[in-house]
Amino acid sequence: AQTVTQSQPEMSVQEAETVTLSCTYDTSESNYYLFWYKQPPSRQMILVIRQEAYKQQNATENRFSVNFQKAAKSFSLKISDSQLGDTAMYFCAFLRSGGGADGLTFGKGTHLIIQP
């Protein structure tokens, strides 16, 4: 079984600053996917970014990028030029390759607050 750990229950930064959310995971799988989901107060789960474990290049989506360290089993999310709309819960999630039927394994989340 996989575990996902997010060690920062809450973080607060000023608007326009850069913030990094940490995520570590434990698995014996060699191929898998990692995700960051955003959950604003509306409760909707929104996919932020996705990384395939077999790809060495870190994924990037506009202001969002990841630092994927496979050997260290670390998958941090960096948000550049943070905006008030980035205020939300952020969940790191794991999915083993070919294991879509098993569903995602989520961390407990980090509550990110962007201060004006």
Added chain:
Amino acid sequence: NAGVTQTPKFRILKIGQSMTLQCTQDMNHNYMYWYRQDPGMGLKLIYYSVGAGITDKGEVPNGYNVSRSTTEDFPLRLELAAPSQTSVYFCASSFDSTPSNYGYTFGSGTRLTVV
């Protein structure tokens, strides 16, 4: 562009009552999932289905039942509601076992309170 639709959005149940949470998707996805999210926690998998007529237990299935008679619908049944089932419930879907570039599609959730 409906995606995954969940009803109801909110519900209060008394202990021992039963109810069905509805979930339907219009994307022709084969895989469907039910998760629960307790306060301050991540989502945990209750049940999943890989196609019509096929369902299986996830991490926390006790107290729930599911059925999948069509590709589109995946209802979650609570038979004897207990306070421990107070949670937010999410339905999700994916086309197959390999997530698309956009990952899973989630519904907007059902907030259930058992009193």
